[in-house]
Amino acid sequence: MQNSGRQSRRITAAQVAEAAGVSRSAVSRAFTAGAYLDRAKREKILKVAQELGYRPNALAAGLQAAGRSDLVAIVTGDLVNHYDAEILARLVQSLRGLGKWPVVLGGHEDLREEDVLGVLGYPLDALVLRGGSVAESVALHCAKLNIPMILSGRVMSAPGVDCVCCDNARGAAMAVRALVARGRRKLGYLGGVPHLSSDQDRRTGFETALAEEGLSPAVLAHADYSFEGGYAAARDLLAGGAEIDGLFCANDAMALGVMAAARQEGGLSIPEDLSIIGFDDISMAAWPGFDLTTVRNDMDETVSQILRLLSARLEAPGKDNEVAWIEPELILRGTH
Amino acid sequence: MQNSGRQSRRITAAQVAEAAGVSRSAVSRAFTAGAYLDRAKREKILKVAQELGYRPNALAAGLQAAGRSDLVAIVTGDLVNHYDAEILARLVQSLRGLGKWPVVLGGHEDLREEDVLGVLGYPLDALVLRGGSVAESVALHCAKLNIPMILSGRVMSAPGVDCVCCDNARGAAMAVRALVARGRRKLGYLGGVPHLSSDQDRRTGFETALAEEGLSPAVLAHADYSFEGGYAAARDLLAGGAEIDGLFCANDAMALGVMAAARQEGGLSIPEDLSIIGFDDISMAAWPGFDLTTVRNDMDETVSQILRLLSARLEAPGKDNEVAWIEPELILRGTH
DNA sequence: TTGTATGCGTTATCAC
DNA sequence: GTGATAACGCATACAA
Numbered sequence: 001m002q003n004s005g006r007q008s009r010r011i012t013a014a015q016v017a018e019a020a021g022v023s024r025s026a027v028s029r030a031f032t033a034g035a036y037l038d039r040a041k042r043e044k045i046l047k048v049a050q051e052l053g054y055r056p057n058a059l060a061a062g063l064q065a066a067g068r069s070d071l072v073a074i075v076t077g078d079l080v081n082h083y084d085a086e087i088l089a090r091l092v093q094s095l096r097g098l099g100k101w102p103v104v105l106g107g108h109e110d111l112r113e114e115d116v117l118g119v120l121g122y123p124l125d126a127l128v129l130r131g132g133s134v135a136e137s138v139a140l141h142c143a144k145l146n147i148p149m150i151l152s153g154r155v156m157s158a159p160g161v162d163c164v165c166c167d168n169a170r171g172a173a174m175a176v177r178a179l180v181a182r183g184r185r186k187l188g189y190l191g192g193v194p195h196l197s198s199d200q201d202r203r204t205g206f207e208t209a210l211a212e213e214g215l216s217p218a219v220l221a222h223a224d225y226s227f228e229g230g231y232a233a234a235r236d237l238l239a240g241g242a243e244i245d246g247l248f249c250a251n252d253a254m255a256l257g258v259m260a261a262a263r264q265e266g267g268l269s270i271p272e273d274l275s276i277i278g279f280d281d282i283s284m285a286a287w288p289g290f291d292l293t294t295v296r297n298d299m300d301e302t303v304s305q306i307l308r309l310l311s312a313r314l315e316a317p318g319k320d321n322e323v324a325w326i327e328p329e330l331i332l333r334g335t336h
Numbered sequence: 337m338q339n340s341g342r343q344s345r346r347i348t349a350a351q352v353a354e355a356a357g358v359s360r361s362a363v364s365r366a367f368t369a370g371a372y373l374d375r376a377k378r379e380k381i382l383k384v385a386q387e388l389g390y391r392p393n394a395l396a397a398g399l400q401a402a403g404r405s406d407l408v409a410i411v412t413g414d415l416v417n418h419y420d421a422e423i424l425a426r427l428v429q430s431l432r433g434l435g436k437w438p439v440v441l442g443g444h445e446d447l448r449e450e451d452v453l454g455v456l457g458y459p460l461d462a463l464v465l466r467g468g469s470v471a472e473s474v475a476l477h478c479a480k481l482n483i484p485m486i487l488s489g490r491v492m493s494a495p496g497v498d499c500v501c502c503d504n505a506r507g508a509a510m511a512v513r514a515l516v517a518r519g520r521r522k523l524g525y526l527g528g529v530p531h532l533s534s535d536q537d538r539r540t541g542f543e544t545a546l547a548e549e550g551l552s553p554a555v556l557a558h559a560d561y562s563f564e565g566g567y568a569a570a571r572d573l574l575a576g577g578a579e580i581d582g583l584f585c586a587n588d589a590m591a592l593g594v595m596a597a598a599r600q601e602g603g604l605s606i607p608e609d610l611s612i613i614g615f616d617d618i619s620m621a622a623w624p625g626f627d628l629t630t631v632r633n634d635m636d637e638t639v640s641q642i643l644r645l646l647s648a649r650l651e652a653p654g655k656d657n658e659v660a661w662i663e664p665e666l667i668l669r670g671t672h
Numbered sequence: 673t674t675g676t677a678t679g680c681g682t683t684a685t686c687a688c
Numbered sequence: 689g690t691g692a693t694a695a696c697g698c699a700t701a702c703a704a
Contacts (some may be wrong), residue, residue, distance in 0.1 A: 348698085
């Protein structure tokens with residue numbers, strides 16, 4: 001009764017070695033690219049391993065050398081926001097291209113900081129944080145554990161922390177100028193969660209650009225970045241008799257909600273009665289029926305910068321921290 | 337020069353032990369719930385650990401006992417499909433509730449089977465597969481490696497493989513009956529990827545229910561589950577002069593695309609000129625402006641069944657495999 | 673209650 | 689080329 005534990009264990013290199021009549025080291029070498037090993041011997045080992053269903057245990061392998069567990073944690077924003085969902089998909093895909101395995105956290109409203117700290121139990125190659133949802137203490141822990149951190153959509157200045165961020169103020173200014181160029185003068189801003197720096201920057205950009213045009217905001221409101229939130233905010237605005245002819249929304253989902261409310265609750269035509277510009281350029285913005293004018297917060301560029309910063313950091317862990325700015329671009333469609 | 341490697345290592349239990357003047361085992365016990373350890377001693381250790389930024393290495397811990405690495409891989413469908421994005425968010429959240437860490441794969445069109453096999457290098461507690469994207473060979477490997485597998489949206493009969501699946505045929509029949517009850521007689525089916533069993537089942541359900549009503553399909557078409565695909569398919573149908581007064585779509589995204597095309601390209605009113613029913617009930621279906629009648633493929637129920645099966649399998653690895661059927665529900669809105 | 677000693681499965685180092 | 693052997697960092701059975 002050699003191998004009859006009731007809960008059968010995973011096949012190990014030792015078992016493969018025995019079955020193939022070689023040493024354990026040979027088995028290890030067979031799975032290591034560029035290791036000295038007789039060609040025929042390697043092939044035999046690989047064949048036996050295949051039959052037994054052997055696969056080197058990544059946990060044990062990751063224990064060997066520090067700094068290459070190949071695990072990267074991603075803290076994503078709420079996935080009902082299409083922007084975050086699309087970013088996550090791209091991130092997961094390109095991380096695989098680097099040979100990394102993404103451990104995903106978040107994706108819903110209530111992310112517990114405890115979970116973020118918990119995943120640091122793994123010797124992560126890096127931690128990628130989307131949006132502004134997590135506190136300073138996490139950054140502190142990362143620093144102590146020597147885990148590189150990459151922020152997206154938020155800027156923070158700390159050693160070992162790299163950031164990718166859209167120039168939010170500039171994007172907001174582009175939207176304002178486009179609205180003014182259309183003859184709009186009574187402009188409103190519909191922001192998202194006010195304590196996030198991205199929202200603050202978009203709002204500041206909006207107000208500054210407006211001031212440069214000699215105008216002041218007709219309305220400053222905020223919702224929760226969702227379609228439903230945008231819808232409700234617009235309905236309230238309309239019911240309150242707000243006089244606006246143009247609205248800049250802090251993201252596309254809210255802009256779509258505003259459009260629906262303006263049309264259905266207010267009986268307004270867009271853009272004739274009300275111009276609307278969103279932010280992000282999620283794929284839905286281009287759908288016929290929406291055709292939303294928006295400020296593109298380039299997802300491909302964002303993800304590729306995240307990966308560039310990640311690679312650079314892994315190559316030179318002690319390098320200076322860096323901020324990669326994403327240039328916004330105004331996408332002209334039919335709602336402004 | 338005791339501690340001056342250029343690439344500073346992670347703090348270990350040994351270092352904490354030395355700093356706190358205790359044994360390594362004591363440190364280990366301090367982090368193990370319910371281990372014998374003097375109260376004051378534990379607190380001191382925890383304090384020192386906190387200061388040093390120590391955290392037990394999950395890799396080393398996972399190596400201890402087989403079968404509880406706390407890692408669960410999720411192979412998700414394309415995240416531009418909102419259904420998959422919403423399922424993933426719920427899955428990630430509830431997996432955390434079980435103390436598991438989700439390693440996420442897929443999320444985009446081209447999932448390489450190599451990646452799925454690769455993640456099996458980790459001694460996963462389980463592998464959760466969404467949709468029908470992955471081949472038999474994966475199931476085989478899982479079996480050999482003794483990794484429990486949970487399929488969602490697809491059924492497969494194999495030891496150690498549990499499934500959660502919507503009763504697709506029944507859902508399709510509900511849609512057909514609702515359309516017929518509205519007086520529709522010339523019904524079409526817009527399917528998704530034809531080789532997926534979910535699509536086949538919905539199509540079969542459609543045809544069978546139609547036959548029971550004494551009718552036969554006016555149109556059988558298919559697209560790629562996307563809004564754009566639905567839009568293009570509808571445009572082609574209209575251009576080809578297809579005579580239909582009702583269309584059942586295999587998912588909501590395509591149904592929304594069809595609606596946009598019918599209105600904009602065909603100048604049709606919905607549901608006056610054309611009734612449309614979707615499948616899934618993604619959050620967007622309820623948006624004003626869409627108000628899509630659809631067959632709910634309950635996400636909360638799906639995720640909770642996945643978790644139930646997962647827990648049961650971990651408790652009793654050798655138990656019989658099981659299929660949990662999700663009952664579809666017709667959500668009556670304004671498009672049928 | 674505590675410390676010592678052993679094993680988890682792998683890779684890397686070292687003589688052969 | 690190849691096979692022993694020492695880490696890697698932790699949990700735990702065992703002895704005290």
